[in-house]
Amino acid sequence: MKDRSNAAEDADRLDDYSYTTIQLGVWRMLLPVERTSTRWSPLSWFDLSLLEKWDGLSSTLLIWRFAREVYSIDPWLNLMFFALNLATAVEGTLMLYASSRLLRTVETGLVTGRPDIRAICHAVILRVFCTVLTSTTRWARAWVTPILRAQVISHFDDYIFQETLRLDISTSKDKNNKIEVHATSLWNDFQFLSTFFQWGFQLAGQIIFTVQQPSGGITLTLLALVSPIFSTRLHQASWKRPFLYYASNLDYIRLRALKSIGSEKYREEITSVNIGSWILDEYRRARHALGTIPDYSPHFQMATSTNPISGILQQLSGDLPTFYWAGSVILEPSGFSITSFAILQQHAQALRGTVSTLIHQSSRVTECVNSLQNLYKLADVANKVVDGEEPYPNSTLSTDKGMAFELRNVSFAYPGGKSKENAIQNVSLKISAGQLVVIVGTNGSGKSTIIKLLNRLYDVDSGEILVDGIPIKNYRLSDLRKAQALLTQDHKLFPLTLAENIGLGNPERVNDMEMVLQAAEAGGATELIKKLEDGVQTTLSPVQTAQGNHLEKYKTLQSMLENMEKEADVSGGEKQRLVAARTFMRFLSGGIRFAVADEPSSALDPKAEYQLFQRLRESGDGKTLIFVTHRFGHLTKHADLIICMKDGQAVETGTHKELLALGGEYSELYNVQAQAFSDGSG
Ligand SMILES: Nc1ncnc2c1ncn2[C@@H]1O[C@H](COP(=O)(O)OP(=O)(O)OP(=O)(O)O)[C@@H](O)[C@H]1O
Numbered sequence: 001m002k003d004r005s006n007a008a009e010d011a012d013r014l015d016d017y018s019y020t021t022i023q024l025g026v027w028r029m030l031l032p033v034e035r036t037s038t039r040w041s042p043l044s045w046f047d048l049s050l051l052e053k054w055d056g057l058s059s060t061l062l063i064w065r066f067a068r069e070v071y072s073i074d075p076w077l078n079l080m081f082f083a084l085n086l087a088t089a090v091e092g093t094l095m096l097y098a099s100s101r102l103l104r105t106v107e108t109g110l111v112t113g114r115p116d117i118r119a120i121c122h123a124v125i126l127r128v129f130c131t132v133l134t135s136t137t138r139w140a141r142a143w144v145t146p147i148l149r150a151q152v153i154s155h156f157d158d159y160i161f162q163e164t165l166r167l168d169i170s171t172s173k174d175k176n177n178k179i180e181v182h183a184t185s186l187w188n189d190f191q192f193l194s195t196f197f198q199w200g201f202q203l204a205g206q207i208i209f210t211v212q213q214p215s216g217g218i219t220l221t222l223l224a225l226v227s228p229i230f231s232t233r234l235h236q237a238s239w240k241r242p243f244l245y246y247a248s249n250l251d252y253i254r255l256r257a258l259k260s261i262g263s264e265k266y267r268e269e270i271t272s273v274n275i276g277s278w279i280l281d282e283y284r285r286a287r288h289a290l291g292t293i294p295d296y297s298p299h300f301q302m303a304t305s306t307n308p309i310s311g312i313l314q315q316l317s318g319d320l321p322t323f324y325w326a327g328s329v330i331l332e333p334s335g336f337s338i339t340s341f342a343i344l345q346q347h348a349q350a351l352r353g354t355v356s357t358l359i360h361q362s363s364r365v366t367e368c369v370n371s372l373q374n375l376y377k378l379a380d381v382a383n384k385v386v387d388g389e390e391p392y393p394n395s396t397l398s399t400d401k402g403m404a405f406e407l408r409n410v411s412f413a414y415p416g417g418k419s420k421e422n423a424i425q426n427v428s429l430k431i432s433a434g435q436l437v438v439i440v441g442t443n444g445s446g447k448s449t450i451i452k453l454l455n456r457l458y459d460v461d462s463g464e465i466l467v468d469g470i471p472i473k474n475y476r477l478s479d480l481r482k483a484q485a486l487l488t489q490d491h492k493l494f495p496l497t498l499a500e501n502i503g504l505g506n507p508e509r510v511n512d513m514e515m516v517l518q519a520a521e522a523g524g525a526t527e528l529i530k531k532l533e534d535g536v537q538t539t540l541s542p543v544q545t546a547q548g549n550h551l552e553k554y555k556t557l558q559s560m561l562e563n564m565e566k567e568a569d570v571s572g573g574e575k576q577r578l579v580a581a582r583t584f585m586r587f588l589s590g591g592i593r594f595a596v597a598d599e600p601s602s603a604l605d606p607k608a609e610y611q612l613f614q615r616l617r618e619s620g621d622g623k624t625l626i627f628v629t630h631r632f633g634h635l636t637k638h639a640d641l642i643i644c645m646k647d648g649q650a651v652e653t654g655t656h657k658e659l660l661a662l663g664g665e666y667s668e669l670y671n672v673q674a675q676a677f678s679d680g681s682g
Pocket residue numbers: 414415416417418419422423441442443444445446447448449450645
């Protein structure tokens with residue numbers, strides 16, 4: 001079998017844990033062995049993961065904080081939910097008590113020949129009461145739970161959404177800040193913790209009741225606990241422990257890769273290059289080479305690989321209360337009856353059930369604590385781009401002409417980027433207020449990065465950026481952003497109406513239809529809007545919610561499904577016009593002193609591109625304008641300043657004429673395009 005083994009060795013070198021490596025079919029699983037005391041302890045023998053991992057006070061306080069928060073959402077509903085949980089916990093013990101009482105009363109009646117009608121009636125009434133209590137609690141729970149669920153989910157959804165929207169780009173892209181927490185799972189956690197508490201309460205009731213039994217209640221209680229504890233040791237679920245697994249079998253990896261090529265994503269390549277039969281042949285070869293090596297879940301493989309001796313021991317440990325009873329009968333035959341055996345069985349079974357549930361679910365408590373830690377960590381994530389206090393525009397330094405910039409020895413690398421080199425390296429340049437600036441350069445030379453730094457989407461790693469003579473970090477971010485407009489090809493359309501998509505360029509006027517239509521005109525999107533049946537109220541990419549299946553015979557439903565939530569067919573260029581309209585909407589808000597167009601024209605035809613640039617230039621009064629482009633033409637000729645980027649550095653700056661005269665990088669780039677036209681004409 002081909003094997004990929006070096007990953008395990010790499011993993012071993014990662015930190016000071018050592019790993020147990022287990023091969024399970026095509027999978028290799030690494031289980032860290034934590035360096036705990038090697039001395040034997042009774043706890044170490046059992047998988048009491050909750051007790052082992054329980055970080056006492058802090059976990060309890062966290063759960064308490066969460067419970068208080070949920071309580072504050074709707075105190076009355078929570079009290080009802082709590083009372084119902086308590087009732088459910090009591091129910092089981094009461095039912096047990098009622099059954100025992102009924103059995104004993106019947107037995108006494110049978111032995112003496114004189115049934116105690118009063119006692120039997122009491123026992124039957126108690127049993128009926130228990131049944132009514134169970135049904136009523138169930139009914140009330142079905143009424144309370146969905147309302148509480150909706151309230152809890154909506155409360156935490158709102159909080160999580162708010163905390164997620166608060167993050168800036170570099171903070172949210174940082175893997176260390178990736179906090180996975182969902183409102184629905186928090187509700188599940190809440191429900192689980194309530195149930196866990198209920199089980200604990202139920203166990204306390206059962207123990208009290210069993211201990212009070214005549215004929216060895218305490219011994220019976222202890223013996224009933226052995227089996228669940230023993231069984232947790234035997235069935236330690238590998239997915240509840242820290243683990244890492246990966247496919248180490250190369251045939252299996254190839255099989256998966258070939259299978260994925262068959263997906264819709266690669267359909268065009270497969271069809272156009274006609275490689276379908278090659279893929280199928282290779283797939284069959286890999287399948288043959290893999291043979292019968294199991295590829296199903298390694299956790300399942302691990303869980304099913306037990307040995308018979310442990311199974312027998314587990315069964316026997318469950319019978320310990322019966323053995324105890326049998327032994328007691330032999331020693332003292334007169335002290336026991338069939339009824340006491342039946343009651344004993346019932347108690348032992350109930351205790352075993354509750355203890356085993358508590359033990360099995362204990363690790364889920366740790367999961368809940370982790371999830372709560374994540375929830376409260378959300379608010380602690382500090383944005384990397386720290387807000388400043390200086391208002392913009394600055395009353396003495398800012399001018400009506402636009403924003404002025406100065407980059408002093410600026411270097412920057414993207415957080416988490418794989419490249420060893422900086423995206424921007426020691427860039428120093430000045431952009432005066434109101435200038436028309438064009439940034440040119442090869443792919444990956446750092447053009448867009450400069451724009452992102454000027455928009456303060458990221459902070460520089462070293463050096464400094466000044467806006468109107470003051471460090472950019474000093475300004476209030478909201479003021480700065482209000483005065484900037486950015487148009488890039490990366491900008492996306494929201495799954496909202498076109499009116500909102502355009503209007504959101506100026507959120508305060510999003511419902512001002514006149515302004516929206518004016519912006520649409522400036523962005524060149526009017527024709528498209530006219531073409532659409534619902535005009536500006538069209539949602540191009542609606543949220544997909546409709547589902548249906550087995551509708552072959554129901555043509556009406558099938559066509560409804562096909563037409564429902566359908567994406568509108570608009571071209572890339574048309575989408576860019578809509579995004580451009582959003583930027584013009586922003587211009588119309590007034591107060592914009594810096595506008596950027598970062599290659600917004602890649603999908604536009606030459607006429608549309610020319611019109612877009614013209615409109616942007618025309619709207620340019622009182623703004624510093626920066627265009628990032630690969631195309632040389634009107635813009636570069638009219639630019640006050642051209643910045644030519646190469647390998648993260650501003651290698652040349654000047655006007656078109658000056659840079660051509662230099663005969664360097666800019667003139668080389670220019671000549672490549674100019675030559676294409678002269679070759680064509682010649
Ligand atoms: N989000 C990112 N994370 C990591 N690295 C990035 C990221 N964006 C860009 N880079 C890297 O930074 C460098 C500069 O990229 P930038 O986008 O500024 O180049 P560009 O000149 O605008 O390129 P293009 O002409 O292709 O748009 C490149 O090496 C790129 O791979």
